[in-house]
Amino acid sequence: MDGSVLNAILVMSSIGVGAAIILFFVAQKFKVIEDPKIDLVDEALPGANCGGCGYAGCRAFAEGMVKAETMDGFFCPVGGNDLMKSLAPLLGVEAVEKKPQIAVLRCNGSIKNSIPKFDYDGDSTCSFTTNLSAGVGGCQYGCLGGGECVDACDFDAMYMDPETNLPVVKINCVACNACVEACPRDILELRDRGPKEKRIFVSCINEEKGPLAKANCTVACIGCKACVKACKFDAIDFDNFLAYIKYDVCTLCRKCVEVCPTDAIHELNFKPRKPKADKPKVAKPKVEKSAADKPKEEKEESKTEEKVADNKEKSEKTASDVKVESTNNDKN
Amino acid sequence: MKLLTVSGSPHIHGGLSVEKVMWLVVAAMAPAMLASFYFFGMGAIKVTLAAVLSAVLFEYLITKFIMKQKSQLGDGSAVITGILLAFNVPSTLPIWMIVLGSLMAIGVAKMSFGGLGKNPFNPAIVGRVFLLISFPVQMTSYPIIEKVFPMQDAISGATPLGIVKEGLKKGDSVSSLMDQIPSFTDMFLGMNGGSMGEVSAFLLLLGGLFLIFKKIITWHIPVSFLASILIFSGIFWLINPEVYVNPLFHLVTGGVMLGAFFMATDMVTSPMTGKGQLIFGAGIGILTIIIRVWGAYPEGVSFAILLMNAVVPHLNNAFKPKRFGKEMKNV
């Protein structure tokens, strides 16, 4: 063998050995002593680093939880209750249970319901258009359709429906809160998923007076208070001409859904009502349902008239001072 | 009812578009291109056509099948890359080589970074350098121009730069070498051997001035580039005119004019501010002379531009435009 090759090998290996020795001592000297629990917790976490827990990532969450020595106030929305339960023995504390949540879009101002009043041309980022104008439909509370929430979603749990120009939350939402923070108009909200994914919510956040809200969007909450009066459980807050159903109080009795003159209250994943509808309704597949408004509209359309009639009686009996704008509802 | 359009201000546009920029550059290169057809004959036409067509084809295929985007061919940037690449090779180059070069230019130097506007290096120069390193023999044997012989293949020989370089290596004096090459006026007008686009410094200068007049490029890069070549090689020449060549020789030979007006000024790969452009141009000039005087290659413009392209992001950071109100006067 050539001497130079041998030399090269010798030199390289001696450099290698030398570096290894230095590294060994340095590693010893600067070793950081960490609670081994952090590693265990970190490993058990999903590792999505979504920030849904309020920490900068899964590692930070694990560190925080281990240091605090309690699970109170710590919750990983991605792993949910199962994960938190499995973490409890690692830390030697009780797991705090939380009801599983899902992001809910509180706007139904689709192209059909809230007819475009002008033609927007330009950068469609929501946080820009929200300052530029009220929104194509004219509602200054409603969804702008720019899809910033969809961009914010790390879990592929949202998409834009091209037909309605509204985002749709899929069932695999982990309630990480990213979309809620991304929305400049605070339309999205985290709500309890409810038993068997059954949810009732007001799909509108318009705080304008009835006629004004109605002028822009046929399915807006007009602040008629019919639902507040129908609710026996005090589960509906009413403020600024807007009803809000408290998900932790609501018993899912569906009374409010029946009385809403504009169909602003949405019910999801309930069995179809027994006698009322003319046509038999197809049971919808659960997975697709979360906030899809289109099939719902069709479903509701058939019984609108009945409901309106219902409504008039009730409102006349209960509150004569509340104007129910049911006549306009025909266009719906 | 008809809906009104709403958008953010401003509501009028100056009318300048990428297409317009690119086709104006093509127009500015046209005289030099026609001159190359005239001087080098059929070979030049073949090579130019092959370069342009293959560049366009590669861009189309890559946008369509790999990037799956809408084709941006209409902007004409692929045509420019093709013409520039053809300008940078001898007319005797085999067609398959030029096709390979444009694959390198479009596929590797441009599209792999994301297409127009995102490439750090000038695609045509990357293509040329690739060919130069891979096929040095074919790339450096240039046809010699005799006065008039349209439409027939030329005889190959060395460029004036090559002659001088070889001669100086052997130890010949500059004055003896000057007799072997055409006069400066001939070289300026295009009567010298070389790559297709390097021949007529005069027509390139004309095209460049047209671009400056049309405000497509600014004067900064060409002026600082040419001035730094003059000054830097002038210093050497003053020290010893027997070993170092006349600065005017540097100016009119090789790819200096082509580089100064068409390649270094490529918007994508040059700095944005005037100051940055001055430094950029000066850097290219100095590097060119360094390569020509001490380097292994007779010609250095393309390497110089590539090296300076790499510095552009730093130049953009270092030379910000003059901010309003930075220097307050008389208060």
Next chain:
Amino acid sequence: MGLLTFNIGGIHPPENKLSAGMAIKNIEIPKQVVIPMNQNLGAPSQPIVKRGDMVKVGQLIAEAKGFIAAKIHSPVSGKVFKIEPRIDSTGFRKESIIINVEGDEWAEGIDSSDTLIKDITLDAFQITEKIKECGIVGLGGATFPSHVKYIVPEGKNPEYLIINAVECEPYLTSDHQLMMEKGEEIIVGIRIMMKALGAKKTIIGIENNKTDAIAHLSKLAEQDSNIEVKALKVQYPQGGEKQLIDALLGRQIQSGKLPLTVGCVVNNVGTTFAIYEAIQKNKPLFERIVTVTGYPVQNPSNYRVRIGIPIANLLQEANCDMDATGKVINGGPMMGKSIPSIDASVTKGTSGVLAIRNEESKRHEVKNCIRCGKCTTVCPMGLEPHLLSIIARMGENEKCEQELIMDCIECGSCVYTCPSSRPLLDNIRLGKSNVSFMIRQRSVK
């Protein structure tokens, strides 16, 4: 030596002054006017009338609330029909007073005649108070309440009063026509303002495309040694406060500072005329000159318009072909806002109503940035729009602040010149709102 202009950047869009030389006409008052409460920069005004109240022309109907705020006076006489949110020129619903017009009865004490009154009887303090009383705001478009400019802080000495008669926006001619018709009043207005400020010298800056106005005002200002008219090179955005001071005096205001730091107070010529009317005629600001123009408009003209009149009426009066119109702009084409509905009313800030043809109303297709640096070259503030656009989009607010995004005057020169038609200003506005939010958060802490 060439004409004066500002030192950094600038563009020269086609001037298109279609309505130049058209005499100012009055516009008929419709049956109902809608007066939005947020007509000025700063806090919106507070209505002080109720439904059913009778009001007269010039009567105070909304109080200023806060320091940077302005009062609003009724532009018509009649009965208050309603107070409710109505769509305004931004497309948002804003609290508005709706008045059903009955006759044209003016409030007492307002001199509605055209006689020129030259003697200034009020002292400086009274002038400032009067400007505040009359609800005068900057009529150049920014609608900054004018009295605020005249409250000079201790230790500051306004050396120059600068009258902005540049009208650098293409199409608009209202200031030009006002200067031609009301030149003497404007000179009196200038004297009033100089008295209020204690300024030593006034410079009127006029772009060189209005040579008749330059000659007219120079002649009128001949006997006043401290009023000077300066012709400026036609260059956009010369009407920007900072650019105008730079052009006239060569002084550049530092980032984030006010014109007073370089000893200047800048006022629009429209405002000057409004101040003249307020002080000498006791007339509050309830009408203004509006240019109605654009290629779909058959008779481009300048109108004297009471605020609250729907923009639709103006377009109809000027004979605008709405089928050919794709976009209606409140203001000029560079900085004006496109309005979603022509039912919106004219406000104090409406300097022009511009109809744009269908084919020009859409933006061009957005291409990749080719890093040509043209946006940087034309930016009058010496910023780098291409860079700001990217980092604003990425949400790097600290970086945006370092790169002086808040200095952007939103003149739109970058977008005008961009060969790739990139939405640079859209992104910069997004960044500006994010950065100003960040700065506010910081001051809270």
